[in-house]
Amino acid sequence: MAAILHLLKSADATLPRAVIEQSLGAGDHITVALLPGAAAADLPPGVTIRRVSSDLSYSQLLDLIFESDQVITW
16 A cells, blocks of 8 residues: 655646545545645545645645655645
C-alpha cells in the first residue's frame, strides 16, 4: 500500500478523480492537498483532504510531500 499525495490547483477534478479511484481500488492511501483556488467537489470517499493555508501550512505541505511515496500534481 503506497501513500500517494495529489496536489490540486484547479477547480476541475474530473481526471484526478479517475486516477484517485484506481489508486483507492489498489488499496493505496490517498491524500489530496487543495491549493488556493482548487475545489474538493466530487472526490471519492476514503480520501484525506487537506486545504493549504487553512488547515495545512506550506511547511506542513513540504513535510507531507517528503513522507509520500508518490506525488502527483494537477
